[in-house]
Amino acid sequence: MDVSFILDSLNDAQREAVCSPAGSLLVLAGAGSGKTRVLTHRVAWVVQACGVSPLSILAVTFTNKAAQEMRGRIEHMLGYPMRGMWMGTFHSIAHRLLRAHWHEAGLEQGFQILDSDDQLRMIKRTLKELNLDEGYWPPKQIQWYINGHKEEGRRSKHVLDTIDTQQRELLRIYRAYEELCDRFALVDFSELLLRAFELIKNNEPLRVRYQQRFQHILVDEFQDTNAIQYEWLKLFAAAHKNIFIVGDDDQSIYGWRGARVENILQFEKDFPGTMVIRLEQNYRSTANILNIANAVIDQNQSRLGKNLWTHDEEGEPVRLYVAYNEIDEARFVVDRIQSWLDQGNLRSETAILYRSNAQSRVFEEVLLQAAIPYRVYGGLRFFERAEIKDALAYMRLVASRQDDPSFERIVNVPARGIGNRTLEQTRDYARVNQVSLWDAARALVHTKELSSRAISSLSLFLDLIEQLASLLEGKTLADQVEQTLHHSGLLAHFAKEKGEKAQTRVENLEELITAARNYDHDEEDGTDTLSAFLSHAALESGEGQAEEWEDCVQLMSLHSAKGLEFPLVFLTGLEEGLFPHQRSLQEPGRLEEERRLCYVGMTRAMKLLYISYAEVRHLYGRETYGSPSRFLGEIPDEMLVEVRSSGPGTRDRFSFANAREDNGGSVQLGKQVRHSSFGEGIVLSVEGRGEHTRVQVNFESVGNKWLVLAYANLEIL
DNA sequence: GGGTTAACCTTTTTT
DNA sequence: AGGTTAACCC
Numbered sequence: 079m080d081v082s083f084i085l086d087s088l089n090d091a092q093r094e095a096v097c098s099p100a101g102s103l104l105v106l107a108g109a110g111s112g113k114t115r116v117l118t119h120r121v122a123w124v125v126q127a128c129g130v131s132p133l134s135i136l137a138v139t140f141t142n143k144a145a146q147e148m149r150g151r152i153e154h155m156l157g158y159p160m161r162g163m164w165m166g167t168f169h170s171i172a173h174r175l176l177r178a179h180w181h182e183a184g185l186e187q188g189f190q191i192l193d194s195d196d197q198l199r200m201i202k203r204t205l206k207e208l209n210l211d212e213g214y215w216p217p218k219q220i221q222w223y224i225n226g227h228k229e230e231g232r233r234s235k236h237v238l239d240t241i242d243t244q245q246r247e248l249l250r251i252y253r254a255y256e257e258l259c260d261r262f263a264l265v266d267f268s269e270l271l272l273r274a275f276e277l278i279k280n281n282e283p284l285r286v287r288y289q290q291r292f293q294h295i296l297v298d299e300f301q302d303t304n305a306i307q308y309e310w311l312k313l314f315a316a317a318h319k320n321i322f323i324v325g326d327d328d329q330s331i332y333g334w335r336g337a338r339v340e341n342i343l344q345f346e347k348d349f350p351g352t353m354v355i356r357l358e359q360n361y362r363s364t365a366n367i368l369n370i371a372n373a374v375i376d377q378n379q380s381r382l383g384k385n386l387w388t389h390d391e392e393g394e395p396v397r398l399y400v401a402y403n404e405i406d407e408a409r410f411v412v413d414r415i416q417s418w419l420d421q422g423n424l425r426s427e428t429a430i431l432y433r434s435n436a437q438s439r440v441f442e443e444v445l446l447q448a449a450i451p452y453r454v455y456g457g458l459r460f461f462e463r464a465e466i467k468d469a470l471a472y473m474r475l476v477a478s479r480q481d482d483p484s485f486e487r488i489v490n491v492p493a494r495g496i497g498n499r500t501l502e503q504t505r506d507y508a509r510v511n512q513v514s515l516w517d518a519a520r521a522l523v524h525t526k527e528l529s530s531r532a533i534s535s536l537s538l539f540l541d542l543i544e545q546l547a548s549l550l551e552g553k554t555l556a557d558q559v560e561q562t563l564h565h566s567g568l569l570a571h572f573a574k575e576k577g578e579k580a581q582t583r584v585e586n587l588e589e590l591i592t593a594a595r596n597y598d599h600d601e602e603d604g605t606d607t608l609s610a611f612l613s614h615a616a617l618e619s620g621e622g623q624a625e626e627w628e629d630c631v632q633l634m635s636l637h638s639a640k641g642l643e644f645p646l647v648f649l650t651g652l653e654e655g656l657f658p659h660q661r662s663l664q665e666p667g668r669l670e671e672e673r674r675l676c677y678v679g680m681t682r683a684m685k686l687l688y689i690s691y692a693e694v695r696h697l698y699g700r701e702t703y704g705s706p707s708r709f710l711g712e713i714p715d716e717m718l719v720e721v722r723s724s725g726p727g728t729r730d731r732f733s734f735a736n737a738r739e740d741n742g743g744s745v746q747l748g749k750q751v752r753h754s755s756f757g758e759g760i761v762l763s764v765e766g767r768g769e770h771t772r773v774q775v776n777f778e779s780v781g782n783k784w785l786v787l788a789y790a791n792l793e794i795l
Numbered sequence: 796g797g798g799t800t801a802a803c804c805t806t807t808t809t810t
Numbered sequence: 811a812g813g814t815t816a817a818c819c820c
Binding site for chain 1: 805807
Binding site for chain 3: 213436439696697698699700
């Protein structure tokens with residue numbers, strides 16, 4: 079059979095990886111070196127040239143979106159569907175295993191998935207049961223603690239006991255949380271991984287079955303795997319040891335949430351004879367862009383070492399814009415986007431990247447003024463929105479009356495007179511009698527423990543759910559959603575609220591009906607369509623829901639930009655404290671991660687890259703004065719061209735220019751000055767005018783200080 | 796029980 | 811600044 083079409087478009091290194099013999103293979107793939115290409119072609123090769131059945135392939139990706147895309151590409155290449163191939167995130171694969179073997183995993187058939195929001199609620203409830211104060215035991219930190227342990231493969235019984243009372247208490251909370259989840263058949267995200275791991279590890283027949291089945295395992299974004307995920311891979315690959323991993327240590331940017339770059343190093347030890355292939359030819363960026371990115375990443379000590387190169391031309395120089403403040407920065411960016419568009423280019427070809435999501439606001443405002451359509455990534459995704467979660471909670475409760483998190487969520491949404499007092503009593507009853515909230519409520523309406531008012535509200539709610547249940551029977555999924563929205567009163571509730579937000583909420587709810595209508599579920603795993611849809615909603619946050627196919631400018635954080643590319647990129651906010659972020663300077667290793675983030679940002683650019691920073695920035699409602707990011711200092715001067723705003727002089731730019739001359743030229747950038755108490759220093763920047771003029775001085779003794787010129791009494795040397 | 800104001804806390808994100 | 815949560819009054 080002719081398989082040359084799989085190899086034709088590849089370079090030597092790519093081809094070597096794609097048709098390497100079975101065994102363990104590590105592909106160190108630099109940014110833009112065709113990583114996805116290698117993975118998809120490898121699958122195609124294994125199937126088409128080696129005659130391996132898709133059934134024997136397990137491919138793991140970082141996001142659901144990546145999995146979908148990759149599957150699509152393979153099917154497009156081969157021209158037939160990859161039926162039976164397992165391709166998805168670690169979580170979706172774990173979920174699949176647990177649904178198929180719920181009994182062996184010690185679960186109930188209808189187990190529900192807790193997303194992080196639900197998990198937080200469960201933790202709060204655990205704290206309440208233990209009579210602990212949320213102020214002293216922040217639920218967020220408990221969540222961090224529990225997930226941290228689970229992701230390292232440790233249950234509460236594995237955590238070593240200490241004499242530290244704080245630690246012991248945390249452990250007690252962890253244990254109580256586990257019990258609560260078990261009691262109500264709830265599985266959080268890290269539990270999916272841990273439980274599926276234990277299932278395969280401890281159940282011999284299943285282990286043998288899956289180890290035999292998955293003859294070829296492929297992993298994308300390996301640098302982002304955590305401990306339990308890596309253990310997973312080792313377990314599944316144990317029989318055939320055919321494992322093909324692709325990763326880039328220089329793009330490891332999720333260390334803060336447990337990802338281990340070290341897994342890459344460990345891999346070669348755990349799989350002796352691993353073949354390592356480096357993909358160093360970059361097909362994305364111009365030489366100028368690549369040089370700058372290389373210069374920055376080269377500052378990192380802990381690297382496996384890799385040098386990206388390109389055949390591409392030098393291209394335009396990378397440009398730096400020093401903005402007066404964040405508004406000036408945004409105006410500059412939008413101005414450049416405008417001229418990009420004037421040259422007949424697309425809006426969707428440009429991206430504005432920033433370190434933290436809060437920075438998007440100013441860009442949005444300026445883009446809005448300029449009437450340029452844009453899209454902001456990040457923030458709440460579709461299935462995470464409150465109104466959507468409310469609607470799903472109704473459906474969950476209908477599906478299982480024992481679902482306490484759902485009960486709590488919607489018992490009084492929309493408000494129906496069931497307040498904290500009543501709820502508290504219901505919770506107490508449930509705790510004492512070890513029953514679900516639903517059963518507790520049913521019991522309570524027949525006692526005299528509640529006020530008559532509370533009893534009537536509560537029974538009205540119970541009836542509502544029962545009615546809804548019979549109403550939904552036998553209906554299609556979309557009809558079920560629609561009925562739920564109307565009958566629960568949710569739609570009416572949000573419709574009568576005023577404001578833009580309420581409008582979007584109603585639209586979102588309507589979109590949920592569409593999502594249900596479009597949801598197609600293959601019945602092969604034995605679950606009914608409703609519960610499959612509910613799991614889908616928890617597992618897949620619905621990034622692209624109701625995506626409008628409009629050509630727009632892309633705004634996103636550096637983290638969400640990973641894996642993407644754009645002809646024109648703006649890397650903004652390069653200020654010490656913001657990027658690298660303040661919080662990254664405390665912990666060891668975090669600074670290098672910030673630098674990798676910078677590298678990721680730069681390597682997103684194909685043709686043009688602009689870097690900018692603001693001298694003054696409004697942050698947390700205050701004016702902050704940051705010095706230029708250290709990453710800028712790591713770029714050789716000749717690689718970076720400083721530019722001025724090209725527009726007909728924005729107002730802010732003008733005042734900035736004035737400010738520099740306004741103090742009679744006495745205090746200027748670079749001047750040596752002396753302060754009565756701080757001693758000698760050099761002027762780093764000047765800002766404001768007249769009596770408001772402020773200067774930033776780097777003093778030999780105390781470092782950088784901002785001073786009001788009028789009071790500082792600086793002596794010019 | 797429900798609506799209203801005062802303190803609080805700010806990275807990054809997927810599942 | 812902005813958004814959320816906790817205390818507070820009707």
